[in-house]
Amino acid sequence: MKDIELTVGDILQRESFRKAKLAAGASGLSRKIRWSHILEVREFDELINGGELILTTGISMTLDLDTQLDYIRRLDELGASALCIELGDPSREVAPEVIDLADRRGFPVIVFDKVIRFVDITQDLHTALINRHHKMISELDRLSGRFIELSLTSNGILKILQELHEYFRREAIFIADRPAPYFYPSEAKDSEAALRALVDSEGGLEACGRYVDTSAGRYASVPVRGPGQVWGRLFLGMDELLQDDFYFLILDRAGLAISQVLLRNRTVEERKQNLEDKVVRDLITGRRADPDTVRTVLPARGRNMYYRVFSIRMPENPPFPSQDLLEEELVQRALLIRSLFQRHGFFPAITSGENEMVVIAFFISEEQQSRSASRFQPLIRDFRNLQPQQFEGSRFGIGKTYQDISDIRKAYRESEDVIRLQDEGITESEFYEGLGIHRLLLLLKRSGELETYVDDYLGALLEHDARHDSRLFETLVVYLECGGVKKEASERLFIVRQTLYHRIGKLEALLGNNFMDPANRLALEVAIQAYRMLERNETEKPLAVH
Numbered sequence: 001m002k003d004i005e006l007t008v009g010d011i012l013q014r015e016s017f018r019k020a021k022l023a024a025g026a027s028g029l030s031r032k033i034r035w036s037h038i039l040e041v042r043e044f045d046e047l048i049n050g051g052e053l054i055l056t057t058g059i060s061m062t063l064d065l066d067t068q069l070d071y072i073r074r075l076d077e078l079g080a081s082a083l084c085i086e087l088g089d090p091s092r093e094v095a096p097e098v099i100d101l102a103d104r105r106g107f108p109v110i111v112f113d114k115v116i117r118f119v120d121i122t123q124d125l126h127t128a129l130i131n132r133h134h135k136m137i138s139e140l141d142r143l144s145g146r147f148i149e150l151s152l153t154s155n156g157i158l159k160i161l162q163e164l165h166e167y168f169r170r171e172a173i174f175i176a177d178r179p180a181p182y183f184y185p186s187e188a189k190d191s192e193a194a195l196r197a198l199v200d201s202e203g204g205l206e207a208c209g210r211y212v213d214t215s216a217g218r219y220a221s222v223p224v225r226g227p228g229q230v231w232g233r234l235f236l237g238m239d240e241l242l243q244d245d246f247y248f249l250i251l252d253r254a255g256l257a258i259s260q261v262l263l264r265n266r267t268v269e270e271r272k273q274n275l276e277d278k279v280v281r282d283l284i285t286g287r288r289a290d291p292d293t294v295r296t297v298l299p300a301r302g303r304n305m306y307y308r309v310f311s312i313r314m315p316e317n318p319p320f321p322s323q324d325l326l327e328e329e330l331v332q333r334a335l336l337i338r339s340l341f342q343r344h345g346f347f348p349a350i351t352s353g354e355n356e357m358v359v360i361a362f363f364i365s366e367e368q369q370s371r372s373a374s375r376f377q378p379l380i381r382d383f384r385n386l387q388p389q390q391f392e393g394s395r396f397g398i399g400k401t402y403q404d405i406s407d408i409r410k411a412y413r414e415s416e417d418v419i420r421l422q423d424e425g426i427t428e429s430e431f432y433e434g435l436g437i438h439r440l441l442l443l444l445k446r447s448g449e450l451e452t453y454v455d456d457y458l459g460a461l462l463e464h465d466a467r468h469d470s471r472l473f474e475t476l477v478v479y480l481e482c483g484g485v486k487k488e489a490s491e492r493l494f495i496v497r498q499t500l501y502h503r504i505g506k507l508e509a510l511l512g513n514n515f516m517d518p519a520n521r522l523a524l525e526v527a528i529q530a531y532r533m534l535e536r537n538e539t540e541k542p543l544a545v546h
Contacts, residue, residue, distance in 0.1 A: 005034075005132065005136075005246070006032065006128055006132050007029065007030050007031060007033065008030070008081055008082045008110075009029035009030065010033075010128075011033065011053070011125065014124060014128065015124075016120060016121050016124040016125075017121075019113070019114060021111055022109075022110055023094055023099060023111045024098070024099040024100075024102035024107070024109040025082070025106055025107045025108035025109055026103070026108070027103075027106040028082070028105075028108045031081040031108065032081065033051060033125070034052065034081075034129070035052050035053070035129065036126065037052040037053070038056070039054050039055070039056050040057065042063075042067075042071075044074075045074070045078065048079065048080055049079075050079030051079060051081055052080050052081060053081050054075060054080050054081075054084065055086075055121065055122070056086070057086045068097075068098050072098055072105070072109075073101065073105075076105050076107040082109070083102075083107070083108070083109050084110045084121070085110070085111050086112045086118075087111055087112065087113055094111060140249055140250060140253065143163075143253060144253040146163060147160050147253055147254050147256075147257035148260070150163060151260050156257075156258075156261045157174060157182050158182060160258055161173070161182060161183065161184040163254075164251075164254055165184045165185060168247075171183065171185070171187075171191055171217075171235075171237035172184050172234070172235070172237075173191060173192050173195055173219070173235040173236075173237075174232055174233070174234050175192070175199055175205065175232055176224075176231060176232040176262070177339060188237075191216035191237070194214040194215055194216040195212070195214055195216070195219065198214050199233065205230045205231075205232060205233050206223070208233055210222075217237055217238075218237070218238055218239070219236060219238065220235070220247065221233055221235050221236075222248060222251040222252055224255040224256075225255075226259060226263060226266075226335070226339070227263075227332050228386045228390055229340065229386070231259060231262050232258070232262070234251055234254060234258065236251055270331045270335050273350070275296075275297060276297045276351075277351045278351075279293055279294055279297045279349070280349050280350065280351035280360060281358075283360070283408040283412075284408060284409055284412035286409045297349060298349055298405070301403075301405070305364055306365055306402065306403055307360050307363070307401070307402060307403070307411070308361050308363075308376070308399055308402070309358065309359070309360055309361075309398070309399040309408065309411035310358070310360075310397075310399075311357075311358050311359075311396070311397040311398075311399075311415035312337075312391065312394055312396055313356055313394060313395045313397070314356065314357075315355075315393040316355060317355070319354070326354060330352040330353075330354075333352060333357060334350050334352055334357075336386075336390070337357060338350060340379065345363060345364075345375075346361045346362060346363050346379075347361075347362040347363065348360070348361055348362070358412060358415075360408060361376075363375065371400070371401045373398075373433065376398055376430075376431075380430060395422050395423065396418075396419070397415035397418030397430060398415055398431050399412065399414035399415040399418075399432050414432040417432065417435070417439075418430060418431065418432055421435060424533070426438060426532070437526060437529055440526075441529060441530050450530050450533070450534065451534065454527050454530050454531045457523055457524055458524070458527050458531055460510045460511075461473055461507070470506075471503075472503060474493070475493060475503045475504075475507065476507055476511075476528075477528055478492050478493055479504070480524065480528070484516055486500055486501075
């Protein structure tokens with residue numbers, strides 16, 4: 001692996017350290033140095049960030065032995081790179097116990113027998129560090145340009161992995177959200193399989209950490225992101241933890257170039273989906289679609305293949321300034337949604353509009369599980385957790401489960417009914433099965449019978465309230481919700497019991513003495529829900545009743 005950082009071994013070769021000698025910790029010469037720090041105090045825990053070369057006149061070495069050992073131990077644990085001690089007198093020595101501890105920990109201890117000017121050493125080291133930093137920036141810029149150049153060629157992902165391998169002399173592997181394998185060199189095939197198995201077993205691409213260990217070895221890892229999600233993960237073989245973020249910056253640049261390749265390829269794929277968009281649009285609107293074309297676009301039908309229609313209604317936004325920008329936005333949305341559905345085991349067919357998307361989500365399931373909503377719950381959760389929140393404020397409606405393609409229009413209407421009732425504040429459910437009695441009310445509404453039903457059961461009561469500015473409808477609603485318990489109803493209405501008795505008498509006069517009989521009560525409760533539905537349709541806001 002290429003080494004650009006300054007190490008303890010490097011500084012011992014510099015002119016400013018010509019008179020120094022390594023007293024202990026030879027196994028730690030590969031430690032990286034990020035800065036130098038002059039330290040002449042005993043309490044320094046808050047002063048060390050890690051990677052410092054510590055310079056001292058040796059005052060701490062004149063203390064008792066236990067303090068000296070604790071000094072070395074704390075420096076090492078805080079991540080200091082090495083300790084340089086100015087003894088100033090050849091007769092002075094570092095205690096053998098200190099040397100032994102430093103050797104065991106691999107913590108380099110460098111001594112100067114003669115008095116030195118720390119300012120000369122720090123100036124030399126800082127110059128070297130700045131030069132190395134400049135070299136790192138130049139190297140990063142060169143590699144970034146190279147990765148972008150390779151991303152524009154055929155087999156760009158494989159060539160980027162090859163470039164990483166040639167630079168680091170380590171295996172380079174890319175695990176995508178699709179099964180296509182990418183690795184270099186060819187001997188890394190088994191490593192790719194081990195990494196893919198690890199990714200699948202630990203919760204997917206987003207769950208991987210910065211480092212992963214497999215039977216094939218240890219790897220550094222960075223995510224490769226597409227619009228709003230992780231499309232893959234780039235892995236680099238390694239012998240030890242990377243001590244500097246520079247290497248991760250290189251991997252990030254390589255990952256960015258790979259994401260450009262994926263974005264370009266998937267955009268081309270989505271632009272080829274115009275036929276799918278048209279077929280889905282024809283199916284949900286009831287227009288005739290060519291059977292052969294439908295079979296070509298939709299997944300093969302089988303005994304265990306089912307589908308639901310999943311509608312997405314986005315908030316109204318300012319119109320796009322051009323058709324080209326709108327088309328580009330629709331392609332990006334379709335890319336994101338298709339990948340999201342595929343990740344959850346669906347076979348999606350999509351049609352897109354400026355403020356609406358409809359997905360026919362096919363899935364394989366046993367018959368007894370096919371109608372369960374649990375399969376869609378994680379999908380909805382992922383929609384809401386997308387970063388950036390592209391679908392913030394959107395509403396989701398999901399129709400019932402079907403198998404026959406001829407039912408797609410009905411399933412689409414069900415998904416739209418769900419969204420419509422969400423807009424009206426009647427339901428919070430995303431599933432048609434969760435609408436309850438409102439499914440029947442929707443059928444009555446479409447038949448034109450809903451208004452008649454409300455008038456038959458509540459007409460006289462509503463007319464009385466309008467004529468006398470009374471609140472008998474509110475009283476009826478609360479009384480029914482309390483199950484006819486007068487004490488609870490009067491408390492909720494903030495009226496005394498006698499006033500409630502008076503109102504109940506008027507309700508009996510208008511609705512009949514037996515309005516609380518089970519059958520009559522059920523009819524009234526349905527009529528109340530129907531009235532609320534009609535009121536919300538007219539005012540676009542909930543009715544102000546309990």
